[in-house]
Amino acid sequence: MLRITKVYRPDNIDEALNIFDDNPGIRPIAGGTDLIIQLSDSLESAMLLDVSRIEKLKKINITGGKLFIGAAATHSSIAKSRKVIESAPLIAESSGIMGGPAIRNRATIGGNVANASPVAESLPTLIAHAAEIVLVSANGLRKMPVEDFHLAPGKTALQSGELILGFEIPVVSEDFFGFYNRLGSRAAVTITKVGVALASIKSGDRLGNVRIALSAVAPRVIRAPETEKIMSGANLDDGLIEQAAKKLVSECTPITDFRSTSEYRSDMVGQLFRMGFGRETPQN
Numbered sequence: 195m196l197r198i199t200k201v202y203r204p205d206n207i208d209e210a211l212n213i214f215d216d217n218p219g220i221r222p223i224a225g226g227t228d229l230i231i232q233l234s235d236s237l238e239s240a241m242l243l244d245v246s247r248i249e250k251l252k253k254i255n256i257t258g259g260k261l262f263i264g265a266a267a268t269h270s271s272i273a274k275s276r277k278v279i280e281s282a283p284l285i286a287e288s289s290g291i292m293g294g295p296a297i298r299n300r301a302t303i304g305g306n307v308a309n310a311s312p313v314a315e316s317l318p319t320l321i322a323h324a325a326e327i328v329l330v331s332a333n334g335l336r337k338m339p340v341e342d343f344h345l346a347p348g349k350t351a352l353q354s355g356e357l358i359l360g361f362e363i364p365v366v367s368e369d370f371f372g373f374y375n376r377l378g379s380r381a382a383v384t385i386t387k388v389g390v391a392l393a394s395i396k397s398g399d400r401l402g403n404v405r406i407a408l409s410a411v412a413p414r415v416i417r418a419p420e421t422e423k424i425m426s427g428a429n430l431d432d433g434l435i436e437q438a439a440k441k442l443v444s445e446c447t448p449i450t451d452f453r454s455t456s457e458y459r460s461d462m463v464g465q466l467f468r469m470g471f472g473r474e475t476p477q478n
């Protein structure tokens with residue numbers, strides 16, 4: 195049963211941090227699309243800190259070669275933002291396909307990352323784009339790579355009294371090459387069974403600065419360092435793509451659950467990777 199004892203609605207960060215200080219254990223809430231369901235299933239009562247009125251948390255802007263996306267920016271606003279589409283295209287793409295229109299209009303990128311699901315839509319694309327998470331507390335700001343923030347299912351490096359302010363992402367260059375391919379049971383309003391995001395710089399037939407992030411194949415969203423190494427600087431032909439697809443599968447440790455078997459997930463990692471390069475099936 196949902197038992198909410200009080201909801202605070204601060205207009206700015208300072209006010210939010212003061213409320214945090216005065217009310218230990220208070221839970222931040224943005225769109226509520228994860229939290230309200232979790233609280234409904236729990237016997238605990240909760241006090242909530244609604245961050246959705248704080249303008250600074252909804253901002254999307256570019257400064258000094260970095261795109262900033264505020265934690266309370268909704269997936270709809272991110273998917274439609276010209277700045278995000280041009281500067282971090284994979285993030286616009288993942289926000290544009292998560293849930294359905296009603297969810298995207300409420301749900302936020304900060305909530306998605308704080309919820310720390312291994313199938314969270316925004317995590318692989320933020321990690322592929324080398325995003326840093328910006329955290330704010332009474333002690334000031336701290337930043338870390340998004341891949342270090344997500345520790346385990348439902349667990350993050352967020353400390354008590356800390357809020358996610360937003361994400362800083364290097365603006366991509368003109369020779370950016372990347373893709374985000376994910377598989378679900380349906381085309382829309384589906385939970386990801388497997389997701390593969392790749393970001394790189396393309397120069398002729400070679401890729402550089404390759405970053406690959408995978409969702410739903412380990413307890414948290416992971417990088418694929420061995421595959422990144424194989425891809426970086428090598429000639430992008432069928433042989434390389436096949437070698438990399440096999441290495442990528444070997445870097446995953448998917449589980450079998452009610453959505454899929456581990457074998458199917460492993461197979462799909464390779465397929466989604468090949469699809470990113472326009473190859474549909476393994477090349478012999």
Ligand SMILES: Cc1cc2nc3c(=O)[nH]c(=O)nc-3n(C[C@H](O)[C@H](O)[C@H](O)COP(=O)(O)OP(=O)(O)OC[C@H]3O[C@@H](n4cnc5c(N)ncnc54)[C@H](O)[C@@H]3O)c2cc1C
Binds near residue numbers: 225266316356
């Ligand atoms: C029908 C449906 C479909 C869905 N489809 C998808 C999908 O396709 N892909 C997907 O990834 N998810 C999906 N979700 C899950 C959910 O919508 C997303 O994870 C969403 O982005 C959560 O954002 P929110 O603003 O609603 O978070 P909330 O529910 O408000 O909060 C989630 C967590 O984040 C914390 N939090 C929120 N903001 C902050 C902040 N600024 N600082 C610190 N902590 C904060 C909260 O305390 C809570 O622990 C779906 C949910 C539903 C109900």
